[in-house]
Amino acid sequence: MPSTDPLSDAQLDAASSKLQALKETLERVLFGQEILIEAVIIGLLSRGHLLLEGLPGLGKTELVKGLAKALRLEAKRIQFTPDLLPGDITGNPMLQEMDGRRQFVFQKGPLFANLVLADEINRASPKTQSALLEAMQERRVTVMGETHALPAPFFVLATQNPIELEGTYPLPEAQLDRFLFKLEVHRNPVEVLEQIIKHREIGIEPVVEPVLSGAELVELSGYARAIYLPPVVSNYIARLVNASHPGQSGTSARVKYGASPRAALALAAAAKARALVQRRLNASFEDVKALAVHVLQHRIVLDYTARLEGLTPGAVVAELIKEVPAQSLQAPKTLMDAKV
Numbered sequence: 001m002p003s004t005d006p007l008s009d010a011q012l013d014a015a016s017s018k019l020q021a022l023k024e025t026l027e028r029v030l031f032g033q034e035i036l037i038e039a040v041i042i043g044l045l046s047r048g049h050l051l052l053e054g055l056p057g058l059g060k061t062e063l064v065k066g067l068a069k070a071l072r073l074e075a076k077r078i079q080f081t082p083d084l085l086p087g088d089i090t091g092n093p094m095l096q097e098m099d100g101r102r103q104f105v106f107q108k109g110p111l112f113a114n115l116v117l118a119d120e121i122n123r124a125s126p127k128t129q130s131a132l133l134e135a136m137q138e139r140r141v142t143v144m145g146e147t148h149a150l151p152a153p154f155f156v157l158a159t160q161n162p163i164e165l166e167g168t169y170p171l172p173e174a175q176l177d178r179f180l181f182k183l184e185v186h187r188n189p190v191e192v193l194e195q196i197i198k199h200r201e202i203g204i205e206p207v208v209e210p211v212l213s214g215a216e217l218v219e220l221s222g223y224a225r226a227i228y229l230p231p232v233v234s235n236y237i238a239r240l241v242n243a244s245h246p247g248q249s250g251t252s253a254r255v256k257y258g259a260s261p262r263a264a265l266a267l268a269a270a271a272k273a274r275a276l277v278q279r280r281l282n283a284s285f286e287d288v289k290a291l292a293v294h295v296l297q298h299r300i301v302l303d304y305t306a307r308l309e310g311l312t313p314g315a316v317v318a319e320l321i322k323e324v325p326a327q328s329l330q331a332p333k334t335l336m337d338a339k340v
Contacts, residue, residue: 007226007281015223016279019045021211022070029066029206030059031199032192038277039183039294040067040157044217045224045273048180048266049136049156051121051171051298058185060159062205064117067157069208071217073114074151080124086131090141091148106143111135114151114214118158122168129175132156136178153218173257173301180266181291182298184314220276227272228282236326237267237288243324244300244317251319254306259299267295285326293317 007015019041026037040063043050052060061077068075078089091109095102110116111132121129135141139150158179161168176182188196200206212220243249245258252258271287297313306316 005226006228007223011223012276012279012281015220015276018212018216018220019277025070025208025211026063026066029208030063031195032188033059033063033185036183036185037063039181039291042270042273042277042291043181044155045221045276046180046266046269047153047155047221048269049178050158051176051179051182052157052159052185053162053182054159054185055187056161058187060185061117061119064115064157064159066206066208068115068117070211071115072210072213073153073217075115075117076110076113077117077119078110079119080121080128082123082125084124084128086128087143089128089131090135090143093144104144106146106148108148111141112148112150114153114155116154116156118156120161121158122160122171124169126169126172129169129171133174133178153214153221173299176298177260177262179298180270181294183294224269224273224276227275227280229268229272230282230284232327233271233283233285233288234268235328236285236324237264237271239328240288240292240320240324241267241296243320244296249320249323251316251323254302254311254316255300256303257301259296263296263299267292270295289321289326292321296320 023034023037023041026040027034030037040050044067052063054060065075065077078084087109089109089111091107091112093104094107096105098105118132135150135154136156139152139154141148141150156179160171241259241261241264244252244255244263246252246255248258267288268283270291271283274287274291275281275283293314296317300313300316302311302313302316
C-alpha cells in the first residue's frame with residue numbers, strides 16, 4: 001500500500017537533487033529530447049514499462065542503454081526478430097544430469113534482469129510478444145507449470161518502429177495495455193543534428209557515469225507513491241478515462257474501444273511521479289493533462305472511418321483533454337483541493 005505519511009522538505013530536496021542529476025546525465029546521451037527524458041524518468045518512478053516508438057536511428061536504444069548505466073541496473077537486450085520464440089525470452093527447462101540421474105533444470109532467459117530492452121518488439125510474431133504479458137503485469141514467468149519470480153526492480157523498455165514499415169506486427173491490445181507510456185521519438189532539428197555530429201562518432205558509445213543505484217530508485221519510487229492525490233484530481237482522471245469510451249463524449253464518437261481501468265491507475269501514478277519530479281507535494285490537474293496522451297493514446301482503438309480519415313489516437317486524447325473540464329460541477333471538499 002502507498003505510504004500515508006507526507007514527504008518532508010528534506011526528502012523532497014534529496015529526491016529533486018537525485019532526479020535532476022539523472023536527467024542531466026541522460027541529456028548528455030540523447031541530445032535535444034528533454035521532454036522525452038523527463039517522461040522516461042516519470043515512468044520509472046511510477047514503476048511502469050515504457051514503449052518508445054520512432055524511426056530507426058533516432059537514439060531509442062542508446063537512451064535505454066544509457067539509462068541502465070546511469071542507474072547501475074543489470075540490463076539485458078533482446079533483439080526481437082520474426083524467428084524469435086517465447087522460450088528464447090523467458091528461458092527453457094534443460095535436461096541435465098544431477099546426482100546420477102537426469103532431470104529438467106530451468107535455465108533463465110534474458111528476461112531475468114532489472115532492465116530489459118525489448119528492441120524492435122514489433123518485428124516478432126504476436127505469439128512471441130505475448131510471452132511478456134505475465135512478466136510485465138505480475139513480474140514473474142511461468143514455464144511448464146513452474147513459476148519464477150523476476151528480479152526487483154523490473155522494467156521493460158521496448159522500442160518499436162512505426163507499424164507502417166515492412167516486416168512489423170502490431171502489438172495486441174492486451175500487450176499495449178501493459179505499457180504505462182507510449183512515447184514518440186521525433187526526428188531532430190538542424191541545431192541538434194549539428195550537436196550530434198560534433199560530439200558523436202559511429203560505433204562509439206557515450207560515456208555514462210552512474211548517478212543512482214537500484215535501491216535509490218526504489219526509494220524514490222516510494223516517494224512518488226507518497227505524493228498526495230487530491231480527490232478532485234482523482235475525479236478528473238476518472239471522468240477523462242470514462243470519456244474515452246464510445247458514447248461518453250462528443251470526441252469518443254470516433255472511438256471503437258476506450259481506455260481500461262488500468263489506464264486510470266497508470267495516469268494517477270504518473271501524475272504523482274511528475275509532481276515529485278517538479279518538487280511538489282501534491283499532484284495537480286496540469287500533471288494529468290501533461291501525461292494523458294502518453295498514458296491513453298495506445299489504449300484506445302479508433303473506428304474504421306476515423307482511421308481512414310487519418311485521425312490518430314493521440315489527437316483524440318488531446319481533444320478529450322479540451323472537452324472534459326478539470327473541475328466537476330461538485331464543489332471541492334477541502335481547501336487544498338480548491339487550489340489544485
